[in-house]
Amino acid sequence: MANWNSILRFLFRRSEVERELDAELQYHVDRQTELNIQRGMAPAEARRNARLAVGGIEPLKDDCREARLGRTIEILAQDVRYGLRVLRKNPGYASAVILTLALGIGANTAIFSLIYGVFLRPLPYRDGGQLVVLHQNVKQSQQHDIGFSPLEVSDFAEHSHTLDGVVEHHAMTFLLLGKDTAERVTTSVVSVNFFDVLGVKPLLGRTFLPSDDKRTAAVLVLSYQYWQGHQGGDPNIVGKVFQMNNMPHTVIGVLPPIPQYPVESDVYMPTWQCPFRSNPRNIANRGFRLISHLFGRLKPGVTVGQAQNDLSVVSAQMCSAHPGTYPAGAGFQIATDPLQYDLTHQAQTTFLVLLAVSAFVLLVACANVANMMLARLLKLERELAVRAALGAGKLRLVRQLLTESVLLSLAGGVLGLAIAPLALKILVGFAARFTPRAYEVRIDGPVLLFTLLVSVATGLLFGLLPALAPRLNAGYSVLHGSRATASRGKQFLRASLVVAQVAVSFLLLIGAGLMIRSFLKLGAENPGFDPSHLLAMRIDAGFSRSMDNASQRSLRETIARKVGAIGGIASVGWISNPPFAPSGIIAGPGSQDFEIEGQPTSKGAPLPTVDVSVADTNYFQTVRQPLVKGRYFTPRDDEKAPVVALINETMARHRWPNEDPIGKRISFDRQHWITIQGVVGDTREYGLQHPTLDELYVPADQAGGASSLVVRTAIKPDALMQAVRAAVHDVDPLLAIDQVNTLERFEYDSLTPSRLMTILLGLFAGLAVLISASGIAAVMALAVSQRTHELGVRLALGARHGSIVGMVVRQGLVLALCGTLIGVAIAAALARLLSTLLYATSPTDAPTYLAVAVVFLAVAAVACYIPARQVTGIDPLNALRQE
Amino acid sequence: MPKPKSDLLQGTLDLLILKTLDLEPMHGWGISQRIQQVSESVLQVNQGSLYPALHRLEEQGWIASSWKTSENNRQAKYYELTRRGRKQLVEEKDNWLRLSAAVGRIVGEA
Numbered sequence: 005m006a007n008w009n010s011i012l013r014f015l016f017r018r019s020e021v022e023r024e025l026d027a028e029l030q031y032h033v034d035r036q037t038e039l040n041i042q043r044g045m046a047p048a049e050a051r052r053n054a055r056l057a058v059g060g061i062e063p064l065k066d067d068c069r070e071a072r073l074g075r076t077i078e079i080l081a082q083d084v085r086y087g088l089r090v091l092r093k094n095p096g097y098a099s100a101v102i103l104t105l106a107l108g109i110g111a112n113t114a115i116f117s118l119i120y121g122v123f124l125r126p127l128p129y130r131d132g133g134q135l136v137v138l139h140q141n142v143k144q145s146q147q148h149d150i151g152f153s154p155l156e157v158s159d160f161a162e163h164s165h166t167l168d169g170v171v172e173h174h175a176m177t178f179l180l181l182g183k184d185t186a187e188r189v190t191t192s193v194v195s196v197n198f199f200d201v202l203g204v205k206p207l208l209g210r211t212f213l214p215s216d217d218k219r220t221a222a223v224l225v226l227s228y229q230y231w232q233g234h235q236g237g238d239p240n241i242v243g244k245v246f247q248m249n250n251m252p253h254t255v256i257g258v259l260p261p262i263p264q265y266p267v268e269s270d271v272y273m274p275t276w277q278c279p280f281r282s283n284p285r286n287i288a289n290r291g292f293r294l295i296s297h298l299f300g301r302l303k304p305g306v307t308v309g310q311a312q313n314d315l316s317v318v319s320a321q322m323c324s325a326h327p328g329t330y331p332a333g334a335g336f337q338i339a340t341d342p343l344q345y346d347l348t349h350q351a352q353t354t355f356l357v358l359l360a361v362s363a364f365v366l367l368v369a370c371a372n373v374a375n376m377m378l379a380r381l382l383k384l385e386r387e388l389a390v391r392a393a394l395g396a397g398k399l400r401l402v403r404q405l406l407t408e409s410v411l412l413s414l415a416g417g418v419l420g421l422a423i424a425p426l427a428l429k430i431l432v433g434f435a436a437r438f439t440p441r442a443y444e445v446r447i448d449g450p451v452l453l454f455t456l457l458v459s460v461a462t463g464l465l466f467g468l469l470p471a472l473a474p475r476l477n478a479g480y481s482v483l484h485g486s487r488a489t490a491s492r493g494k495q496f497l498r499a500s501l502v503v504a505q506v507a508v509s510f511l512l513l514i515g516a517g518l519m520i521r522s523f524l525k526l527g528a529e530n531p532g533f534d535p536s537h538l539l540a541m542r543i544d545a546g547f548s549r550s551m552d553n554a555s556q557r558s559l560r561e562t563i564a565r566k567v568g569a570i571g572g573i574a575s576v577g578w579i580s581n582p583p584f585a586p587s588g589i590i591a592g593p594g595s596q597d598f599e600i601e602g603q604p605t606s607k608g609a610p611l612p613t614v615d616v617s618v619a620d621t622n623y624f625q626t627v628r629q630p631l632v633k634g635r636y637f638t639p640r641d642d643e644k645a646p647v648v649a650l651i652n653e654t655m656a657r658h659r660w661p662n663e664d665p666i667g668k669r670i671s672f673d674r675q676h677w678i679t680i681q682g683v684v685g686d687t688r689e690y691g692l693q694h695p696t697l698d699e700l701y702v703p704a705d706q707a708g709g710a711s712s713l714v715v716r717t718a719i720k721p722d723a724l725m726q727a728v729r730a731a732v733h734d735v736d737p738l739l740a741i742d743q744v745n746t747l748e749r750f751e752y753d754s755l756t757p758s759r760l761m762t763i764l765l766g767l768f769a770g771l772a773v774l775i776s777a778s779g780i781a782a783v784m785a786l787a788v789s790q791r792t793h794e795l796g797v798r799l800a801l802g803a804r805h806g807s808i809v810g811m812v813v814r815q816g817l818v819l820a821l822c823g824t825l826i827g828v829a830i831a832a833a834l835a836r837l838l839s840t841l842l843y844a845t846s847p848t849d850a851p852t853y854l855a856v857a858v859v860f861l862a863v864a865a866v867a868c869y870i871p872a873r874q875v876t877g878i879d880p881l882n883a884l885r886q887e
Numbered sequence: 888m889p890k891p892k893s894d895l896l897q898g899t900l901d902l903l904i905l906k907t908l909d910l911e912p913m914h915g916w917g918i919s920q921r922i923q924q925v926s927e928s929v930l931q932v933n934q935g936s937l938y939p940a941l942h943r944l945e946e947q948g949w950i951a952s953s954w955k956t957s958e959n960n961r962q963a964k965y966y967e968l969t970r971r972g973r974k975q976l977v978e979e980k981d982n983w984l985r986l987s988a989a990v991g992r993i994v995g996e997a
Contacts, residue, residue, distance in 0.1 A: 007948050024954075028915060028964040029938065031957075035916045038959075059935040067935065071942035 014074025025065055083407035090408060097380060101373050105416025105462060107771060108369035110423030111362040113455045118431050119355055121445030122348050128262045130203020135343035136311060138298040143335030151293035163318040166311040167300035171195040174296045175267040176278060179544065179740050181247040188544050188740035189270035193278040201301050209242035209257030212274055222253045222277045228261040230270035249279050263440040265347055266297050290329040312340040351438035353840050354761060361768045364508050368772045371505040372779040374466040378498055379786050381470050402471040409467025410460055417459030434760045498783050499819055505779050506823025507830060509772035510860055514831040516769035517856040518838055519762040522845040526758060532687030534628040535747035539721040540582040540714045542743045543732060553643055553708045560620065566731040572719040577626035578710035580618040583689045584750035585743060600659060601669040601677060614655060615697055620704040624684060626716050634666045634682030637703040647706055648681045655698035656683045691754035693843055721746045761841060777867040784816045785871035792878055800880040809872045816868030824857055900940050902983055905968065905976040908950060912967035914957060915941055941966060949975050
């Protein structure tokens, strides 16, 4: 409860305060004098006596001032002024410290804003903590997140007692036709109360109302990103009509710029407008699990655990009521997760590793700065001793040192804040690969507060160590004693600081080394086909023109002919989803159950699963996926011919380990049987970091749906991108083309998270090593200059310069080696945390440890050698004369 | 802030000052005289701690000061209780009574 008036008055109207203090005490002395005279003293004696009674006017005045809060501020201001003066006089020291700290604090600020934005900031929904996500899993076949059918959604919505509203979501791609545009839009199909349950208010217009479910008029809500990016932020967008799925759709609203979960959609529509979701046959089919996400809002006071129990009961009742859909032994289960967890758990390991790493870098920086400060104190010992001798209390000296270090760290913090936004820009792009919340990351109040706290804590940390160093108050011996024996305590402190720095830097370097090794292994993986000179794009004719197999075939052939006629195109093929394509990576494998002829599974036991792709006759030759056995598809594998399939080597090994799979038959429905005609090589379908799964390929002419064009070019594929696009639109201008890219770039993008993590860890480790190396160099330099006398004696006694340089380097290396050994021990314990981020690399990978140790000790040797060379400049005579 | 240089129990000087000012606004000299008189010279207030204490109490907002003409026709710095000071006095008095009763019980039994 500070009395601001009084503080301000004390600080800024000081002369008035002093005058009043004088007058007040004078009045007292006068009255006491009068009293003394009345008691019979002589006037002079009476006055002297009165002054003595208060114990001296000046000390009393001091005590009165000390009683004021303003005085504390005044002392602080004095310390700050003094600190600034000291730093101005030592610009090299000050800028080295500020820069070191700015890097450390800047990195921590950036990483913290990431952690705060993703994990700690409340969800941008009303009472986001009450929102849960439901997942349906099948325990026996270990299938997670199989989705929900419309009938299952209504079961959960109607029978749960713990949820206030259950809303569904699935994403489709439809063609959005404007006056003269065709655009493929990602469409979220949601319950009409979806936005109400989430608590999202529209930016423009309105969101859905129950009346929008009455099937009278089709409506759309646009996402903020789509409205800005594709509709030019048109303020009159509400009311605009688009053609979609053969119906006019009216825009009724625009969402605010919130992260969209689970899908970054362009537009939202109510369930009845989705032709697949509203098909009566699909609605009646309990196994038609089109709906990928089910959200709920917990009733007030209900915990996630209670909701989980409640929903498990609903799930169990559902299963026993429909044993045909849910075989008794299959183990259909429901899992309830807080939305916050679902949004962020993928990012957790990566981000926490980054946070730990950046905190380590800051610690290394702190140790370094503490060392610099100790070195400066050694030079200042005389000044400090003089000041102590003149009566400056130890507390006051410590306070001054701390003021100085906090000033430095605050300056470092300010500079760090200038660096942070740059770092953050890169980090947000990186984070977006793990969590949609990345776009909420920004530097704001809580982050600034964090930076301030970290800066002050840093300043206190590196200021306190030297301030509490043993010799600060031993002024006497410094004034009298010899230099040779001084400061042994500080030397030890400095050496331990260096060892700690080295240990932590080594730990970080190990982390970076493991990531690099893992990344190299990843890059060396064989994708199973040749991604160079391959161009891919998705081509969609839209739902409005859903075609039979024959017309699909003729469209494919027409496009292939047109594109193949372009100069520089070597080969053209079709596939349902090209390897490495981002949609495949995000959605993951869409496994299908099947049965092998002659190997019926017992009732309730899980069926084998496989990924199914649709390829045309030219696909395998186009991407150069080798044939291992049997034959590729031929044009004769058409609708009239028996249904055939190719499998990959993994599936052949997995399902027919000791047999020839050619001629074997499988079925998805136990009615239609598919004959395996060939085995093709394995591919890394979902990116190099994902293992190969069982893959089955069916011919496009029999199955339909091969909508991605894959083109092998003889020249640089980028050069032909426009020409291929134009050729496709030549066939039909209303075909939507998207996901146009080269497969090399898809491959590059799929490795981006690993690459960025490797680069980040490498940068942090490099920074830490640089800081530690400068720390080692500084300590050795000081040790040499302090031992000038001793080294001079050695030289005078006949030691050669070279052997003394060797001695100094050896002593430095002993420190580095101690640190390295401690670092190895810590790394072996901590590196396990990295294991989920590593590819085919053990966290205690011996070659990595060895390589890192060699590199590190080499750096340390250089850092020792540079200051050790000063020895050659020592003139024995001068050195001896110094004492 | 330094502790008052006093033999009195910590906080007791504050209580004495507050209690004295509860009767009427008073200057420092008057406070020391009043305490001495009322306690029949048992309590000698150390001048060296009285004034720092007054400044501290003013800083805490329990007393306020103003310049007035004193009984001998000179300008003197008068202190008076604030509203918060009156509350503080009640609290400190309670504390003191509890403490002295407790001490009394122990001393009485011994």
